[in-house]
Amino acid sequence: MNYLLFVVFPYTCLAIFLIGSIYRYNKKAFTVSSLSSEFLEGKKLFLASQLFHWGLLVLFFGHLIGFLFPKSVMAWNGQPVRLLILEITAFVFGLSAFFGIILLVYRRLTDRRVQIVTTKMDFVVLAILLIQIISGLLVAYTNRWGSAWFAAFLTPYLRSIFVFNPQIDAIASVNSLSLKIHVISAFSIIGIIPFTRFMHFLVYPLDYTWRSYQVVYWNWNRKNIRVSRAHREGQKSTNN
Amino acid sequence: MDVRSQVSMVFHLDKCIGCHTCSIACKNVWTDRKGAEYMWWNNVETKPGTGYPTKWEDQDIYKGGWEKNGDSVSLKGAGKLKGLKNIFHNPHLPVLDDYYEPWTYKYQDLFTAPEGDDQPTARPVSLVTGEHIDVKSGPNWDDDLGGSQDYARQDVNFKDLSPSEQEVMFQLERMTFFYLPRICNHCLNPACVAACPSGAIYKRGEDGVVLINQQVCRAWRMCVTACPYKKSYYNWHTGKSEKCILCYPRLESGQAPACMHQCVGRIRYLGVMLYDADRIHEVASTKNDADLVDAQLGIYLDPFDPEVIREAQKNGIAMSTIEAAQKSPVYKFVKVWKLALPLHPEFRTLPNLFYVPALMPGMASVQDGIYKETNKQFLWGGIETNRLPIKYLSNLFTAGNQNKIVEVLKRLMAVRWHRRQTTVGDVEQEIVDTAMQEVNLGAETADAIFRLTALATFDERFVIPPAHREESIEMLENTADVKGNTGFGFKEKPERGW
Numbered sequence: 001m002n003y004l005l006f007v008v009f010p011y012t013c014l015a016i017f018l019i020g021s022i023y024r025y026n027k028k029a030f031t032v033s034s035l036s037s038e039f040l041e042g043k044k045l046f047l048a049s050q051l052f053h054w055g056l057l058v059l060f061f062g063h064l065i066g067f068l069f070p071k072s073v074m075a076w077n078g079q080p081v082r083l084l085i086l087e088i089t090a091f092v093f094g095l096s097a098f099f100g101i102i103l104l105v106y107r108r109l110t111d112r113r114v115q116i117v118t119t120k121m122d123f124v125v126l127a128i129l130l131i132q133i134i135s136g137l138l139v140a141y142t143n144r145w146g147s148a149w150f151a152a153f154l155t156p157y158l159r160s161i162f163v164f165n166p167q168i169d170a171i172a173s174v175n176s177l178s179l180k181i182h183v184i185s186a187f188s189i190i191g192i193i194p195f196t197r198f199m200h201f202l203v204y205p206l207d208y209t210w211r212s213y214q215v216v217y218w219n220w221n222r223k224n225i226r227v228s229r230a231h232r233e234g235q236k237s238t239n240n
Numbered sequence: 241m242d243v244r245s246q247v248s249m250v251f252h253l254d255k256c257i258g259c260h261t262c263s264i265a266c267k268n269v270w271t272d273r274k275g276a277e278y279m280w281w282n283n284v285e286t287k288p289g290t291g292y293p294t295k296w297e298d299q300d301i302y303k304g305g306w307e308k309n310g311d312s313v314s315l316k317g318a319g320k321l322k323g324l325k326n327i328f329h330n331p332h333l334p335v336l337d338d339y340y341e342p343w344t345y346k347y348q349d350l351f352t353a354p355e356g357d358d359q360p361t362a363r364p365v366s367l368v369t370g371e372h373i374d375v376k377s378g379p380n381w382d383d384d385l386g387g388s389q390d391y392a393r394q395d396v397n398f399k400d401l402s403p404s405e406q407e408v409m410f411q412l413e414r415m416t417f418f419y420l421p422r423i424c425n426h427c428l429n430p431a432c433v434a435a436c437p438s439g440a441i442y443k444r445g446e447d448g449v450v451l452i453n454q455q456v457c458r459a460w461r462m463c464v465t466a467c468p469y470k471k472s473y474y475n476w477h478t479g480k481s482e483k484c485i486l487c488y489p490r491l492e493s494g495q496a497p498a499c500m501h502q503c504v505g506r507i508r509y510l511g512v513m514l515y516d517a518d519r520i521h522e523v524a525s526t527k528n529d530a531d532l533v534d535a536q537l538g539i540y541l542d543p544f545d546p547e548v549i550r551e552a553q554k555n556g557i558a559m560s561t562i563e564a565a566q567k568s569p570v571y572k573f574v575k576v577w578k579l580a581l582p583l584h585p586e587f588r589t590l591p592n593l594f595y596v597p598a599l600m601p602g603m604a605s606v607q608d609g610i611y612k613e614t615n616k617q618f619l620w621g622g623i624e625t626n627r628l629p630i631k632y633l634s635n636l637f638t639a640g641n642q643n644k645i646v647e648v649l650k651r652l653m654a655v656r657w658h659r660r661q662t663t664v665g666d667v668e669q670e671i672v673d674t675a676m677q678e679v680n681l682g683a684e685t686a687d688a689i690f691r692l693t694a695l696a697t698f699d700e701r702f703v704i705p706p707a708h709r710e711e712s713i714e715m716l717e718n719t720a721d722v723k724g725n726t727g728f729g730f731k732e733k734p735e736r737g738w
Contacts, residue, residue, distance in 0.1 A: 025570070029456070030455050030478075030735075030737075031481075031735070031737035032458065032737060033457065033458050033459045033478070033480060033737045034458055034459045034479070035459060035479040035481035035737055036459045036460075036461055036474075036479065038330060038333055038335070038461065039299070039333065039335055039461070039464075039474045039476050039477070040327065040336055040368070040476050041335070042329075042333060042335045045329055046329045046331070049328045049592075050328055050329055052328075053328040054328070068665070071419065077364035090316055104290035112369050112371070113336070113369060115369075116368060116369055116370075117476060117477065117736070119736070124638070126640070165702055193578035197737065199737075200458060200459075203438070203458050203715055205327075205437030205438050205439070205458070205460065207439065208320060208324065208436075208437040208439065209320055209324070210436070211439060213315075213319075213433070214429070214434060214443070214520075215398045215433050215434055215436075215439055215441065215442040215443065216443045216444075216445050217442045217443070217444060217445060218440060218444075218446065
């Protein structure tokens with residue numbers, strides 16, 4: 001059972017994520033969008049969206065750092081004060097994401113215009129995020145101090161997954177239901193990315209920071225286009 | 241010098257009758273779809289008025305366009321830092337209510353209503369929610385100064401007119417208005433392109449049309465904020481932004497854009513302009529707002545200049561396109577005759593849609609209860625007592641430069657004096673000569689202006705460069721085969737993402 005949950009399931013999710021999102025990005029690009037509903041309702045969205053997104057963003061990178069640099073995190077936590085600061089910060093952002101999503105759910109359920117653009121998948125997304133956030137908060141509250149043991153004990157498990165040598169003894173022996181739910185739902189989120197609006201964080205426009213402001217496309221190489229020696233006899237142009 | 245060609249336009253406001261045929265032509269061809277009902281890529285506004293979306297010109301509200309930043313320009317409400325910071329919630333995004341809630345009527349009720357004492361009615365229903373709504377506003381709600389207390393008086397261009405000057409405009413006897421048809425300006429320094437985090441919006445090198453790639457747009461909504469003309473629209477159904485495409489599939493096959501082809505008043509002109517792309521940044525960063533019009537005119541090149549032709553050919557611009565630039569009615573109106581002005585140059589996007597300001601409502605006035613057309617006693621009498629204050633017009637077309645407006649109105653006036661003399665002959669030759677001399681206009685030029693204004697044929701108004709198969713994207717496709725799909729560039733059902 002543990003093997004199924006912590007080995008087979010994660011690999012399935014990761015495989016679906018990889019194949020699915022590459023396929024959708026390339027073949028179904030028109031459907032990839034953040035599907036913002038701010039245009040229909042902007043006021044209630046402000047607080048909800050900001051709390052939710054910034055909360056999740058910080059938590060995601062927190063987890064990522066714990067995963068990538070466990071030694072640094074442990075070193076940082078060497079002093080109780082610093083551990084406390086880290087834990088409280090993380091918990092605050094967790095609460096922020098929690099209240100954010102509650103407001104988002106409320107808005108989606110009550111605003112007539114937003115209801116119109118709500119799909120079934122939106123509810124799947126909201127439900128799984130709720131599970132993820134609540135279980136995460138429970139873990140943080142009941143199994144203190146997460147930032148300390150995450151680095152020592154979840155990181156090795158996650159690493160073992162990524163190096164294709166799964167070691168599930170540690171995670172399987174844990175006696176915390178909320179932690180197990182948190183891990184499972186995390187992999188589920190990864191698995192459903194290609195089928196939901198989660199796609200939008202894969203296309204976060206990071207390249208905007210370094211591209212030049214103006215974009216000009218030439219359909220053809222304008223320097224060569226009308227030079228007769230570049231004439232391509234019998235070749236069909238790519239646009240036809 | 242980096243010569244590029246740009247499809248540009250002139251709208252002659254004296255000829256616009258405000259019939260909205262252009263808007264309907266555009267709507268029928270492009271935006272008659274779910275999520276796009278509220279979009280009017282082409283709309284006609286009454287000026288003075290607040291326009292569509294309401295008060296779009298007020299960049300204190302919408303934060304569109306560029307603003308001067310030291311020696312350079314930066315986006316007012318978007319850009320790399322502001323855009324990415326506000327990506328989760330864009331505080332300057334106009335929402336549906338800033339435009340209007342689109343609606344239709346329950347026509348079926350007229351047939352199915354049970355027999356009774358009352359006439360059955362077709363109640364309005366929202367095209368967004370499908371529920372009954374009370375219609376509170378529409379895309380041209382203040383048409384012909386309707387509700388001018390609430391709309392015309394809120395016109396942003398009154399900002400530096402004194403209360404008494406404004407009051408004069410709204411006295412019943414002096415009341416006047418003109419129409420302002422608007423489409424995307426396909427700017428040389430487009431703010432929407434610069435604001436798009438995904439890089440989905442681009443300017444086509446070959447003809448300068450600004451387009452949104454529907455497959456790359458991710459609904460970050462920054463273009464809607466950044467475009468100071470509010471000509472980029474968010475489709476709430478597909479979750480993609482859309483804008484005027486200047487009917488490029490029509491252009492590529494040598495046809496005029498739908499709005500221009502349909503124009504009843506024949507106010508629209510379209511032609512190629514050659515410009516120096518190296519100077520875009522310098523011109524957009526012009527120090528004083530008042531110099532912006534002249535600076536922008538300076539970027540357009542003389543298509544007869546051998547040097548320009550050589551550089552253009554070096555850049556791969558076809559001779560046929562250069563010839564089209566030489567015959568371009570836009571070049572004549574804008575550069576040669578200096579009669580057409582850009583709308584709100586202070587947004588610094590270098591728009592490519594120019595307007596010949598309306599002379600007619602301005603010049604006519606009522607004196608002692610008698611309607612007078614033009615004042616014969618004084619040469620420029622009508623201009624001095626213009627019912628549309630010069631200051632107001634200058635806020636629209638010249639970023640506050642009143643001399644430029646007067647110049648244009650005088651030239652238009654001089655052409656009238658000349659034509660009056662030619663056709664009716666009841667004006668003293670001296671008046672005509674003085675007028676023509678003062679604005680530096682020869683009889684031949686005046687006749688040419690008259691001809692292109694009043695008598696121009698279809699082919700004179702639309703000088704579309706011959707299509708080049710190797711440049712065009714769509715001309716070899718049979719568009720009827722893919723009717724109902726997303727349209728041009730790729731073929732897919734326009735379904736909402738999930």
